[in-house]
Each structure stands twice: as C-alpha cells, then as structure tokens.
Amino acid sequence: MTDTLTTNIKHLLTALVLQGVHDFVVSPGSRTTPIALLLAEMQKLRDDVRVTVDVDERSAAFFSLGIAKTTHQPVALLATSGTATGNYLPAIMEASISHIPLIALTTDRPQELQEVGAPQTVHQANLYGDHTKSFTAITVQDNNEDVTDYIDYRVQELVGLAMTKPAGPIQINLPLRKPLMPILGETWPTVATQQILVGQQQMGWQNVQALAALLRKPKAMMLLGPDEVGWNIAKLKQLAAHYQLPVLADVLSNFRPSEYAISGIDSLLAADVIKDDLKPEVVIRFGGTPVSAKVTAWLRDAKITVVQIGQEHAGHDHARHAQTTVIADTDAVVADLLAEPGVRKATFLEQWQKVSATLLSLTMKTDEQGAEYQIPAALADLPENGQLFIANSMPIRDMDNYYVPNHSIKIAANRGANGIDGTISSAFGMAMTGKPTTLLTGDLTLFHDMNGLMLSHQAHVPLTIVVVNNQGGGIFSFLPQAAAKAYFEPMFGTPLPIVIERIARLYDAEYKSVDDLNLLYELVHKPATRLRIIEVKSNREQNVVAHQKLTQAIKEALS
Amino acid sequence: MTDTLTTNIKHLLTALVLQGVHDFVVSPGSRTTPIALLLAEMQKLRDDVRVTVDVDERSAAFFSLGIAKTTHQPVALLATSGTATGNYLPAIMEASISHIPLIALTTDRPQELQEVGAPQTVHQANLYGDHTKSFTAITVQDNNEDVTDYIDYRVQELVGLAMTKPAGPIQINLPLRKPLMPILGETWPTVATQQILVGQQQMGWQNVQALAALLRKPKAMMLLGPDEVGWNIAKLKQLAAHYQLPVLADVLSNFRPSEYAISGIDSLLAADVIKDDLKPEVVIRFGGTPVSAKVTAWLRDAKITVVQIGQEHAGHDHARHAQTTVIADTDAVVADLLAEPGVRKATFLEQWQKVSATLLSLTMKTDEQGAEYQIPAALADLPENGQLFIANSMPIRDMDNYYVPNHSIKIAANRGANGIDGTISSAFGMAMTGKPTTLLTGDLTLFHDMNGLMLSHQAHVPLTIVVVNNQGGGIFSFLPQAAAKAYFEPMFGTPLPIVIERIARLYDAEYKSVDDLNLLYELVHKPATRLRIIEVKSNREQNVVAHQKLTQAIKEALS
Structure with missing residues (x-):
C-alpha cells in the first residue's frame, strides 16, 4: 500500500539519519502528528535513532544545542505550526554564532490556510532570517514521483550544508494537510546514501613555514579560545610541547589541565601584574572569542603580533588585535606545524607557569x-x-x-x-x-x-x-x-x-x-x-x- | 549639563508616553542599563508610567501582550542584546495576528561590534521579519541636534503606526555604546505632543441601507467572533435587539450573557441537530476567527449568505464562507445600522433561544x-x-x-x-x-x-x-x-x-x-x-x- 504522506516522511527521516542525525527532539502538537508517529516507529526499528520529547520548544531547542555541541553531530528538532516555532529562535541564534548544526523541522499549515485567519498559522518561511544558513520548504504530500527522489537528495544535501564549515543551523518547513495520520507498521524504504565528506581547509606549506618560524621565537605564546568543533586536544598539547609555548587556555578550550596551560589571564590583567618580560612577541590564536574580554584588548594595546587561525572565527575579531588571519582548519594547521622543527628552551614558559601558579595559590589561601x-x-x-x-x-x-x-x-x-x-x-x-x-x-x-x-x-x-x-x-x-x-x-x-x-x-x-x-x-x-x-x-x-x-x-x- | 545618551533616551521615553505607552516591561541586562535606569526615574516622576521587571523575556512579552489586549493601549518591552531579544518572537507572532500594539525596544551593540565575534551580539535588524509592522534603528548616542527632534517625531509616529488599524507590533532597535550609565537626577525635557488620531473606517450609506435590508429578513443572524479591539458591547446588544437577531456569540466576543446570545454552536453542529428551520438566510459576522471551527464550515456548506465586517479580519476567511467582505470599523457599522429601521418579530430568535437553553440544561443534568x-x-x-x-x-x-x-x-x-x-x-x-x-x-x-x-x-x-x-x-x-x-x-x-x-x-x-x-x-x-x-x-x-x-x-x- 502506498500513501504519499507516509512514504515521503519515511524518506525524509531516513535521509536525515543517513547523514548522521541520530537525535530527534520533538515538541508534540497536532500538525507534527505524521512525523512524530513515524519517528516513534523508526526509533523502535533502528538502534541509531533516539527520540526525546520536550513540550517546551524553547527548552527543546537548547537541549538539541547541548547534544550537538557535545557530539559534533547534527540534531533535528520538530515543532508544530504557529508560535511553537518561534520558541526556537533563541537557541537558533546561539547555534548560528557557535556553529552548531541544528536541523529545525517546522511543520506548517498548507498553503490554502495561509494568511486567511486559520488557527496556529504564522509566517514560517525563512522564520529565523539570517540566523539559519538555509531555508527550504518541502511539500511531502505531493505524489509526483520526482518528489520522493528530491527529498532523498535534497534533505541529505541540507544536512551536508549544515555540517559544512562553518557549521550552522538550517530550517526545513513542512506544510501538512489533513488527514495527518500516517500508515504505521509497513516496511520502510531503502534510501541511497549520498556520500558527503566535509573536507579540511589547509593553509599551504609556505604559510606553515612562516608561522613555524614565528613560533620558534623566544617569546611565542598560544591563545586558545573556546573549542566549538572538537579539536584534537592531544595534538594541541603536542604543539605546545613542540614549541615550548605557554598557552593562554580558555576554560572552554578543553586544554586544561596541562603543564602548558596558563589560566587566570583576565584576573592577572585586572590586577595589572603582567610585566614587560611576560609580554609575548607573537601569539598564535585558535578558537572562538575568549571568555576573558581583557586578553584581546591587551594584545591589541600592547601591539603584539597575533595570528588568528580557524575556519569558524578567523577574521571575526571585535578587539581588532590580530594582524594576520588564517582561514584554515585548526587540526590541519596543528598537524602541519608539528611537522616543522620545534624548540627546546622553556624560559618564557617557566616564567608564565610561575605567575599562573602564584595566582591559583592565592585563590586557595584566602578565606x-x-x-x-x-x-x-x-x-x-x-x-x-x-x-x-x-x-x-x-x-x-x-x-x-x-x-x-x-x-x-x-x-x-x-x-x-x-x-x-x-x-x-x-x-x-x-x-x-x-x-x-x-x-x-x-x-x-x-x-x-x-x-x-x-x-x-x-x-x-x-x-x-x-x-x-x-x-x-x-x-x-x-x-x-x-x-x-x-x-x-x-x-x-x-x-x-x-x-x-x-x-x-x-x-x-x-x-x-x-x-x-x-x-x-x-x-x-x-x-x-x-x-x-x-x-x-x-x-x-x-x-x-x-x-x-x-x-x-x-x-x-x-x- | 548635557549628555547625549541621557537626553535622547529621555526624549524617546517621553515620546512613547505621550502616545499612550504607560506600561513598560523590562527584562534587565547590561545593554539595557541607560534605558532601564531612566525608566525607573521616569516612573518615580510620573504617575502615568508603570514599570514591571520580568527576567524571562518570553514571559515578559506575553505579559505585555496581556496588558495591551485588555487596555487596548500600546505597551513597550525592553530587552538586552543577544538571544534575549529572540525570546520575544512567540508573543510578537501572536500580537501580529491578533493586532496588539507591542513596541519591542531591543537594545543592541554598536555597529563596530557587529559580526566580529563580540559577545551578546546577534543580527537584530528586522529580527521579527513580517511579524512586526515596522523596523526602525535609532542611534541615540549621536549628538547631531536634528537627532533629538527626529526621535521626538519618529517615535511618536511609530506608536501611531502600531495603533493604526489593523494594529500590530513594531520593533525599535537601539544600538548603545559604552559607557552606558546615564545621568540621573537631572530635569526631563518637554517634548511636543504629535496629535495622532486613528480614525474609523465607515462603510458608506448605500452599503448600510443594503445591509440593513438584509438584517430585516425573517431569518437573519449575527455571528460574533473574538473581540480584539474592544467593541462597544452595549451597542452590539442594541443592534441584536433592533433587528431581533439571534447572535452566535463566541465566548471571546464579550457579548455573553445576553438574551440574544446563542452559545454551544460547535456542540450543536457536532450532534447534527441544526434543523432546516434553524438555518439562517443571512449572517452578519464581526470579529476574529471563531473558536468553533465547525460554524464557518457549516455556513459555507449550507450556502448561507454571509457578510463579514471589520478592519482587522474582514477578507481573512479560511473557511471561505463569506461572500461579502466589508472593510470598515465594527463600531462605525453598528452605529450606522442602528440608525436604520429595525424589526419587531422574534420567531427565529425564539427558536434558537430554545435550542441553546436545551443544550445548556443537558450539560447541567449529566453527572x-x-x-x-x-x-x-x-x-x-x-x-x-x-x-x-x-x-x-x-x-x-x-x-x-x-x-x-x-x-x-x-x-x-x-x-x-x-x-x-x-x-x-x-x-x-x-x-x-x-x-x-x-x-x-x-x-x-x-x-x-x-x-x-x-x-x-x-x-x-x-x-x-x-x-x-x-x-x-x-x-x-x-x-x-x-x-x-x-x-x-x-x-x-x-x-x-x-x-x-x-x-x-x-x-x-x-x-x-x-x-x-x-x-x-x-x-x-x-x-x-x-x-x-x-x-x-x-x-x-x-x-x-x-x-x-x-x-x-x-x-x-x-x-
């Protein structure tokens, strides 16, 4: 038995799973019915699908954000039509800036109910504006045979788009017409997997050599902001060791603990105790905007040479402290730099370690x-x-x-x-x-x-x-x-x-x-x-x- | 002492109050500081200003909606920059469809912090898309003397725009640069009031006479949907009496109780007990989409002549049951119809009253x-x-x-x-x-x-x-x-x-x-x-x- 609604939603859900969407967060409503039911069925059939229900859509979206932030995998959200979809906006904003691949599936009323006073009907086209990377509307209840193929291909491509660096959220709007009940208990279709590999952007060997030369300077340093993409931390620690770099490691860099990690920079700058001999000649920076607002301002005001590297944030520099921006993948750059000759002296590192240790001991002593x-x-x-x-x-x-x-x-x-x-x-x-x-x-x-x-x-x-x-x-x-x-x-x-x-x-x-x-x-x-x-x-x-x-x-x- | 920030915010707030904004709902943050503090000062100085603080912006926006819905006056919302502003979207959506004049004051970071990785900075321009009637950005920290005049005039005009029928929400985005502290305790400026009178749209005497003739038919009826604008209910009741009309009065019409009010239409249609002698020849409809989904479908399927009147919803007809749309103010049309000759017979009315009374008695009896x-x-x-x-x-x-x-x-x-x-x-x-x-x-x-x-x-x-x-x-x-x-x-x-x-x-x-x-x-x-x-x-x-x-x-x- 073929039912266009059921068939096409199965294709849509399967296409999502094939591209790595394993978590679905559902805020139930009437309009979500066919998708929610087929999701529940799919969860029963597959081990790699997990469905969580959260009736508060704002919370559901931030929950999805937390999952995707931790797994670095796309997460799909499902909301019923109307104001429910509006509750996603705060988390979508955060996902957009912190490059999290959320897939917002917003169910909608069909076109004949738009703008004519029908209940739970709001403008859902491009609802999140430029806070999403893409907006697509898919009419699943269209029995043209090309539509099913289109869903297979387009939905997989959309997940690829969400994952393409810099990653970010997308919206798929799904107008659905009554009756909304899908057919349960039938076999699921096989969908061909689209191979989508998101590549690593390299910086080129000449640039690598120039950067390695900078890092071999006696007073080179590393600044690690928040890690969004799941860096290879072991390699980053090797990099610090290779060039004996003190690392101003943000609490969100996932770099702590490490003998190279310097914490408390904001506190040290607030106390104005960074003496001239601690001033770096050059700083290599990875990651998002550091939690410390003072650190980038200090680098700028002290006119320190800063090279900012990454695919998510490079060039984003509200303190205007970086003179060189390298748009390339952190992990790729780190691997390249590890292949260059390093250094063995650690004087500058030891100076910073001492300051950092003193600071931490002071926080312990006070009562x-x-x-x-x-x-x-x-x-x-x-x-x-x-x-x-x-x-x-x-x-x-x-x-x-x-x-x-x-x-x-x-x-x-x-x-x-x-x-x-x-x-x-x-x-x-x-x-x-x-x-x-x-x-x-x-x-x-x-x-x-x-x-x-x-x-x-x-x-x-x-x-x-x-x-x-x-x-x-x-x-x-x-x-x-x-x-x-x-x-x-x-x-x-x-x-x-x-x-x-x-x-x-x-x-x-x-x-x-x-x-x-x-x-x-x-x-x-x-x-x-x-x-x-x-x-x-x-x-x-x-x-x-x-x-x-x-x-x-x-x-x-x-x- | 003149301080541009302080002066211009005082003008902005005064302009809002002059146009009828008496309720301000504040969700505090850092960026809201100068406006929040001057609002607090204004509240101390003026009896007609009330400030409520609600840290959850989603709740704050729905709270404002509730105030404006009841008072039919504009209400201003104040949020800090970033995801905070996104939390307004659900209530703004509702305000847009139900024609509530909310003024969303979204504070923002200044232009030099846009899109460069600064914290709490998201795209706030036209944030609510077509869910708001208008988007305006006002840079208050601009000491050009024309700016103060512009604020006086433009802000008052914007409130007028929000109130113009159909009323609706607007967004005013306010980029603010540090330092954010205003000067407190100084005198407030006098702002010239812009007279903005929102007129009533009339339907024209020929149309009034034709409509009155319809209402004098033996089986004429009235359908009242939800009242958004605060109708003159006494006049509506006079209208029902004048033409002896049974009134299918939505629970949100504010028309109940009345001897002319018929409740339970959805229940009666579900039980399929509306016999042919109860079928109206003509229905005059006011207000928003009725709570009963069945009533408009019934009018359409029974091919009953329907005249839909109003400035907010006329022409919005998802059941496509109305053949005539009158875009004019309900109160104005009612006044015109009361000036025409009415009727004295009440047979049709009595039939409906009996059915309605029977229905209500059944809900009482069952245990x-x-x-x-x-x-x-x-x-x-x-x-x-x-x-x-x-x-x-x-x-x-x-x-x-x-x-x-x-x-x-x-x-x-x-x-x-x-x-x-x-x-x-x-x-x-x-x-x-x-x-x-x-x-x-x-x-x-x-x-x-x-x-x-x-x-x-x-x-x-x-x-x-x-x-x-x-x-x-x-x-x-x-x-x-x-x-x-x-x-x-x-x-x-x-x-x-x-x-x-x-x-x-x-x-x-x-x-x-x-x-x-x-x-x-x-x-x-x-x-x-x-x-x-x-x-x-x-x-x-x-x-x-x-x-x-x-x-x-x-x-x-x-x-």
Whole structure:
C-alpha cells in the first residue's frame, strides 16, 4: 500500500539519519502528528535513532544545542505550526554564532490556510532570517514521483550544508494537510546514501613555514579560545610541547589541565601584574572569542603580533588585535606545524607557569565569606570521563580565571551569544552522552530555564546542578550600574523570591545545601544517579568585596 | 549639563508616553542599563508610567501582550542584546495576528561590534521579519541636534503606526555604546505632543441601507467572533435587539450573557441537530476567527449568505464562507445600522433561544465522572467587574460551547496563533487592570509558561488560576492520533510528572484541590488576594466518554 504522506516522511527521516542525525527532539502538537508517529516507529526499528520529547520548544531547542555541541553531530528538532516555532529562535541564534548544526523541522499549515485567519498559522518561511544558513520548504504530500527522489537528495544535501564549515543551523518547513495520520507498521524504504565528506581547509606549506618560524621565537605564546568543533586536544598539547609555548587556555578550550596551560589571564590583567618580560612577541590564536574580554584588548594595546587561525572565527575579531588571519582548519594547521622543527628552551614558559601558579595559590589561601572564586577549585575533582556545562555571567568568568580540573574533562557553555536562556536544557543535552555531567549556574540562569528541569524525566539522564545562589544578578554588582543605588535592586539585582529546595522537590530531585566547599568537592566527585541540585548560598556584596581583596593580593604578590 | 545618551533616551521615553505607552516591561541586562535606569526615574516622576521587571523575556512579552489586549493601549518591552531579544518572537507572532500594539525596544551593540565575534551580539535588524509592522534603528548616542527632534517625531509616529488599524507590533532597535550609565537626577525635557488620531473606517450609506435590508429578513443572524479591539458591547446588544437577531456569540466576543446570545454552536453542529428551520438566510459576522471551527464550515456548506465586517479580519476567511467582505470599523457599522429601521418579530430568535437553553440544561443534568464540560458552569459566578483569561486547547473549546457568565465580564485568550505558550504571563498582563482576574488552563499549558508565575511577585497583582489537571494533552484524545496506541502517551498524551501543589508552594501561592464543582463555583466568586491555584483533577479517558455521552444526549433531546 502506498500513501504519499507516509512514504515521503519515511524518506525524509531516513535521509536525515543517513547523514548522521541520530537525535530527534520533538515538541508534540497536532500538525507534527505524521512525523512524530513515524519517528516513534523508526526509533523502535533502528538502534541509531533516539527520540526525546520536550513540550517546551524553547527548552527543546537548547537541549538539541547541548547534544550537538557535545557530539559534533547534527540534531533535528520538530515543532508544530504557529508560535511553537518561534520558541526556537533563541537557541537558533546561539547555534548560528557557535556553529552548531541544528536541523529545525517546522511543520506548517498548507498553503490554502495561509494568511486567511486559520488557527496556529504564522509566517514560517525563512522564520529565523539570517540566523539559519538555509531555508527550504518541502511539500511531502505531493505524489509526483520526482518528489520522493528530491527529498532523498535534497534533505541529505541540507544536512551536508549544515555540517559544512562553518557549521550552522538550517530550517526545513513542512506544510501538512489533513488527514495527518500516517500508515504505521509497513516496511520502510531503502534510501541511497549520498556520500558527503566535509573536507579540511589547509593553509599551504609556505604559510606553515612562516608561522613555524614565528613560533620558534623566544617569546611565542598560544591563545586558545573556546573549542566549538572538537579539536584534537592531544595534538594541541603536542604543539605546545613542540614549541615550548605557554598557552593562554580558555576554560572552554578543553586544554586544561596541562603543564602548558596558563589560566587566570583576565584576573592577572585586572590586577595589572603582567610585566614587560611576560609580554609575548607573537601569539598564535585558535578558537572562538575568549571568555576573558581583557586578553584581546591587551594584545591589541600592547601591539603584539597575533595570528588568528580557524575556519569558524578567523577574521571575526571585535578587539581588532590580530594582524594576520588564517582561514584554515585548526587540526590541519596543528598537524602541519608539528611537522616543522620545534624548540627546546622553556624560559618564557617557566616564567608564565610561575605567575599562573602564584595566582591559583592565592585563590586557595584566602578565606573570605562568599568568595565565589573559590567554587572552581571545589569542582576540580569531577568524575573521570566527566563533563561540565558552565552558565554565563559570573560562573563562566570565575571558572575561566580559576578552574583547573584534576583531569581532562569536556567543558562547554553557550558562548556564541552568551545568553542566560536555555542553560539547563543545554546541560541536559550534554548529559545525553551518558557521561557524568555537572552544570555550574547562578540562581537567575537556573530560573530562566527552569522548564528545562523537566528533561530529567523526559531524557532519562542524570545531571548534577551546582547552583550558586546569590539572590539575583551577581554580575551587575561588578558593573557601573551598582552606582545607581536607588534603582539597583529592582532593575539589576532582580532578586527572585525562589527557594531552590522547592524547585528540587517539584522535580523530584536530590537536594543538598552546602556551606563547606570541601564538602562540595567530595559531593561532585560522585556521579549523580538522577537529577541532583546542590545549592551553594552566596551573597553579592560579600562576593564583590572578596574579589576586590583577591585583586589586591595578586597585586601584592606579583608586582 | 548635557549628555547625549541621557537626553535622547529621555526624549524617546517621553515620546512613547505621550502616545499612550504607560506600561513598560523590562527584562534587565547590561545593554539595557541607560534605558532601564531612566525608566525607573521616569516612573518615580510620573504617575502615568508603570514599570514591571520580568527576567524571562518570553514571559515578559506575553505579559505585555496581556496588558495591551485588555487596555487596548500600546505597551513597550525592553530587552538586552543577544538571544534575549529572540525570546520575544512567540508573543510578537501572536500580537501580529491578533493586532496588539507591542513596541519591542531591543537594545543592541554598536555597529563596530557587529559580526566580529563580540559577545551578546546577534543580527537584530528586522529580527521579527513580517511579524512586526515596522523596523526602525535609532542611534541615540549621536549628538547631531536634528537627532533629538527626529526621535521626538519618529517615535511618536511609530506608536501611531502600531495603533493604526489593523494594529500590530513594531520593533525599535537601539544600538548603545559604552559607557552606558546615564545621568540621573537631572530635569526631563518637554517634548511636543504629535496629535495622532486613528480614525474609523465607515462603510458608506448605500452599503448600510443594503445591509440593513438584509438584517430585516425573517431569518437573519449575527455571528460574533473574538473581540480584539474592544467593541462597544452595549451597542452590539442594541443592534441584536433592533433587528431581533439571534447572535452566535463566541465566548471571546464579550457579548455573553445576553438574551440574544446563542452559545454551544460547535456542540450543536457536532450532534447534527441544526434543523432546516434553524438555518439562517443571512449572517452578519464581526470579529476574529471563531473558536468553533465547525460554524464557518457549516455556513459555507449550507450556502448561507454571509457578510463579514471589520478592519482587522474582514477578507481573512479560511473557511471561505463569506461572500461579502466589508472593510470598515465594527463600531462605525453598528452605529450606522442602528440608525436604520429595525424589526419587531422574534420567531427565529425564539427558536434558537430554545435550542441553546436545551443544550445548556443537558450539560447541567449529566453527572459524569471527569466531565470537563461542566467546568464552565462552575466559573459562571466570577466576581462582578471580573476578568477571565482562557487557555487554548481544551479549555477554550469547552468554554466556547458551555460558558454563560452570570454577569458581563471581560474575557480574553491568545487566539491569533492559538499557541499554548505564554498563557500564565498573558493572564497576569490582564490582571494589571487591578480587576479580579481568573485564568482557566490545563496542566500542559500551565507547565509551558511556569516561569510566568514569577509575575505574582514582580507585578504585584493577584490572580486565580483554575488548572484542570488531566495529566497531559487532553485534546489529542479527541483526535485521530488516539488510534496510534503504541506511541500515543509519549508522543501526544505527554503526561508530566508534576505535582501542582508543589508549583504552588514554589511560588508561595494559595493552593486548593477541588473535587466538587459546586465548591469551585463558590471559591472563584471570591477574588484572590494573591496568587491562588485551584486544581481540578480530571482524567482524559473519562472526559472523552463524558463528551461522547453528552453529544448523544443532545441528539436525543433535539433531533
């Protein structure tokens, strides 16, 4: 029996899977019916298909983002027609900037219901504007035989487009006409796989030699921003060793721990203790915009030679600190540089190592009330093979400065657009690997995506959430806004009268309140077995004072 | 002392207020700083400015929608740059279709930080595509003297544009460069008010006479869809009396209760009990797409003459049931028709009244377990001067069929795109009038916008939420999807393991679980003093059976 709707949706779904889409995140509705049902059937038939249901589309999209960020594979989203599709926009924006291949399948009403007052019908054509790489509309209910072939070919090509570097999200809009019920229990078609290989862009041997010569200079350095694409970290560490480079390694570079990793650059620059002898002659930079805003400004102001390399971000330079942009793949460049002669002297490296060690020891010694900068050390001993998602605002800043894990773990954050939205959901997406996963977040960010906690039931993966509760937007206490005392609390501090323990109870989570960071250290070492929320109560004012004192101590120790 | 940033933002805010923007809903961030602080100062100085802070931008936008829907005045939204702005899209979509004048003020990074890897920077130009009526970028930090004049004039014009019928949302993007601190405590400028009067479109006397002649036919009828613009209901009731018209009054028409109002048309059509003698010769239709999908299909299939009138929806006719479209203001047309001769006979009206009364009595008599159609009657005695917001999916359908309030109350729902998102927030927006407000919702819709509950703290208005908890998406049990038993619960039923009482505890709400609908009747009559959640436990299967039995009873009584 042939049914055009059923046949073509099977082709569409199979084409997606053939190109590496293994995770589907569905927010059910009426219009999604045929796709959702056939997805459920496909999940039953294939081991390589996983379907997660999340009724909140905003959360579903950030969850997909977290999965794709961790696996570096495309993830498909399915939404019903109408405002549901609009809820994807924040995560699509983040995916666009951080080069994550999301495939947004937006179901729609058929053309005869457009713009005539039909319910759940909005303009869905090119809905996400230039936040998606491509928009395609596919009418699956068209029994012309070329359409099935077209779906096989075009859908596979579209996934290839999403994966082509720089990767990014795409939208496929699917108008569907009633009746919407597919035929279940029939055989599935075989779809021919389109071989799509995304190549590596090389920099050319002359350029490689010139760059290697720069790196052999006595004061060469490496700056690693956030890793989006899943670098070969072992090779990057070899590169540092090969040229004896101190590496300003962003917390999101996945380069820490390493004897070459220098952390705390933002803190060192804030304390103004980088002396002339620490100034590099040349810096080779990989990755996205560093968490530290000060580091690129410093490189620019100190007129240091910077070579920025990568296919995602090279040329994107809001601090205008790089004189040379190399549009080529990081891994390819690293391999080429390893084939060139290296160096054996390590004086410059040792100088930087000393400064970095001093900084970290200072964060340990102080015994300040509410010093949130001590939380990173308490998270150092996450489970082996563990993963860590870091919320924006204060957590990412403190972690970038002071976090050195005991062993290598995968670390991620939403650092494309740096929003606080969708953080819980993205952390759950990361946890879908099955590896023990921890999220560090503030209370405001937790609240913003509280619905994401529902994923503990829907995605069936455990997650540890460490929430630093300082009753509101801690970051603003560090900014000039703090001077506007009359309006500060309602407009910036925005304290929320939310009791974290009650959130835990609502979602049947394990809950612990922790005063002692040594206890936190031990707690997080043990993987969670279900949703676990650990609250660390803090205080915005005390935290500001503690940070100021730390800066003073750094000045005294290193000036 | 003159500071361009401070001066121009004061002009911008004053221009908005002069054109009727009295509510500002702020989601704080760093980039919003100068506007948020000056708004806070303006609120202190002026009685006609109210600022509400909501950290979740999605909720903030739906809250604004609720305010504007109730007051029929423009409401301004303020978001920080980045993904924050993307969270507005669902509510902007709804505002676009239901003609609500939202003014989205999106702060942005300055041009030199665009597309170069700067944090919290996304493409914000024309962000909402054709979901907004207009996009304007205003650089306030430009000390050319013409700019201040331009802001005075252009911002006022833009509010006028948003209010021009059909009304709708607009976006004003505001790139801001650091330093962001405005100067507080200085005098505010005087801005000249631009007189913008939005006129009424008339239909012309010849057309009025022809229409009046139609309405004098023995079997003329009126169909009132949802009222978006705030009709003069008293005049509409006079019109029904003047021509003795039975009125198929949508629950959102604000026309109920009235001796002329016929409710339950969808239920009557489902039971197939509209006999030939009840068939109208001519129907005059006002308002948006009716909640009942069956009524317009019936008018089309029975080839009944339909004249559709209005400035928002006339010509929007997805059932293609109207042969004549009159693009003119409802109130103006009503006034014109009242000036024409009416009729005195009421036979047709009485026939319809009898059918409607029979239907309602049947919903009272049955004593089914889990019959959600009995909930409408339990909400009949809301406080005098009360307001009611109705969630989509099952609640709006049951209410449209069976709700007749004891006295006139204002009723609203998000029936532009019929999404379930943002419902709690929109209800809080409605409650901002200060009148006692009740929301009727299902559990899935409650969950989708759970963050909206935070408005009980931020907006300082009480709200009663009646949540019909049938553990998931009740509506799907009525649709063909219910046949796919193997996949039904995870893909459509989507039961959420959420305990409503714990939600209440999280938000410090008063909580009651109610089995007895008589008790519900009494409870909702008393206005809430803070957030009050009343849970009515239901069961999806029982509810389907009960509805089927009701249809059978209607058939037996009226065939």
